[in-house]
């Protein structure tokens with residue numbers, strides 16, 4: 001179960017031309033949030049919105065579809081989305097919050113919901129958590145190094161960044177530059193090295209590009225809430241589906257990468273334990289299933 | 295410890311999903327009601343107010359499930375009786391002999407002592423006291439109750455949320471020891487503060503910049519700068535909530551899967 005528990009796995013993409021244009025992959029995150037907002041399933045959403053600085057995201061409370069769309073596209077650097085939940089609930093007074101989270105952020109939310117020690121009246125206001133896949137994340141200065149030193153491009157000219165097919169891709173208006181993903185090693189944030197979760201196993205609906213052809217997304221529908229919302233969005237025509245390829249470039253690849261992330265992290269966790277360093281997770285010897293997310 | 299909680303509840307651990315009304319009534323009929331005492335030391339009453347915000351469960355809780363046998367404003371008793379559980383709110387002032395005596399007596403007379411709220415659990419903002427204030431300038435040293443007595447479980451929070459109090463009550467009724475384990479572990483977390491994030495998470499190469507800590511801080515002492523928590527010491531009340539909520543401090547995987555139905 002290296003992909004966590006799910007009710008459904010499929011390929012999907014937004015049917016909205018505008019969302020298709022601005023989104024990272026199939027636009028599932030943006031399409032689902034916009035749909036949920038229209039249908040009043042949520043009354044606002046926390047997203048990684050733009051800041052004053054290009055490519056440096058700022059967690060933002062999006063109150064309209066335009067706000068949600070302004071946050072489309074992956075920013076490969078830290079955006080502490082969970083932080084903004086407080087503003088969403090306390091300042092904006094939202095009762096039903098949607099949020100996009102990478103796996104570790106999903107974990108912070110789920111822990112808060114199960115054990116809300118000091119967090120009052122927040123746990124029940126998370127109406128929809130869209131999890132996005134994540135292999136690793138980078139401090140902003142690492143990203144700057146990739147763009148200026150490795151790709152040799154001016155930050156302001158970059159239109160899209162992407163990781164896939166073993167490469168880090170930098171798109172400008174008239175150029176596509178890439179360098180091997182290997183060259184990013186050593187630039188990732190350290191906390192990622194013990195992360196066991198590629199596919200946001202604890203989200204309501206998770207989505208990523210691995211296992212999907214260009215401009216489509218792989219989607220796992222996980223919780224009851226996720227199932228209800230996803231079905232509505234598909235029935236309403238906001239999202240179109242096609243079956244995921246079981247083979248080498250589909251499910252097989254997703255499973256392989258999820259497994260290899262877990263194996264790598266388990267090794268680091270075991271090493272840290274042997275050195276007496278803290279880790280919140282169990283050592284492989286303490287686990288029934290060494291690849292479980294615990 | 296676990297045996298003691300089960301024994302006090304007169305039940306073996308048989309975790310049930312939620313405490314249904316019938317179950318609650320059944321427990322109330324079958325078992326002698328647990329005797330609860332409320333010991334109010336140096337705290338602001340926020341913890342008991344948070345408890346009382348659970349309007350929906352409060353009435354049956356107080357009337358059918360427990361006997362409040364001791365507590366200022368809650369029970370008209372002067373002598374501390376034998377109790378099954380003593381809930382202690384507030385830190386203890388070493389110069390206040392009445393508080394020290396009451397706490398010691400509570401430990402003697404109670405089967406279980408629970409630190410309710412951060413003042414009792416970590417000292418919280420009373421940690422800043424240096425004496426020299428009215429009504430008694432000599433009252434200087436306020437410490438978490440675990441500095442003086444053995445504490446069986448802690449519910450930190452400034453105040454602990456109404457939800458965590460309700461969830462704990464339900465877990466206790468169901469004898470759900472798995473859920474209560476973190477509370478038992480947290481009884482040992484007495485020296486807390488926002489700087490724990492730096493020492494125990496960032497310095498340990500564990501921080502992933504999720505922002506949960508800054509979301510949880512009730513005093514807005516935390517900002518997120520370059521994807522890491524940045525502490526404004528002047529605002530920090532040393533409640534420990536940020537570190538407790540951090541997904542990289544401890545990880546209750548099984549409970550979360552169960553709660554999500556995964």
Ligand SMILES: Cc1cc2nc3c(=O)[nH]c(=O)nc-3n(C[C@H](O)[C@H](O)[C@H](O)COP(=O)(O)OP(=O)(O)OC[C@H]3O[C@@H](n4cnc5c(N)ncnc54)[C@H](O)[C@@H]3O)c2cc1C
Pocket residue numbers: 022023024025026027028029030031046047048049057071072073074075076077078079081100101102132133134135136137138163207208209210217
């Ligand atoms: C750091 C990082 C690493 C990733 N690594 C992988 C990977 O290895 N494999 C893979 O398949 N997918 C990965 N993804 C996810 C992928 O890049 C897409 O974000 C995902 O497929 C969703 O695409 P979409 O078209 O549905 O999203 P869109 O509709 O384009 O929306 C993207 C959403 O992501 C949010 N977002 C953007 N940047 C961040 C951020 N830094 N932190 C939190 N939220 C953010 C935005 O708020 C927006 O709502 C990664 C994402 C991030 C942020």
Ligand code: SF4
Pocket residue numbers: 102103104105134135136137191192193195196197502
């Ligand atoms: S790899 Fe894991 S810890 Fe690192 S950013 Fe992604 S989800 Fe978070």
Ligand code: SF4
Pocket residue numbers: 108491495496500501502503504505506507508521522523539540541542
């Ligand atoms: S809660 Fe998140 S951001 Fe805060 S210290 Fe922990 S890992 Fe870092």
Ligand code: SF4
Pocket residue numbers: 486487488489510511512513514515516525529530531532533534535536537
């Ligand atoms: S930073 Fe905030 S949450 Fe953390 S100990 Fe200080 S007051 Fe409490």
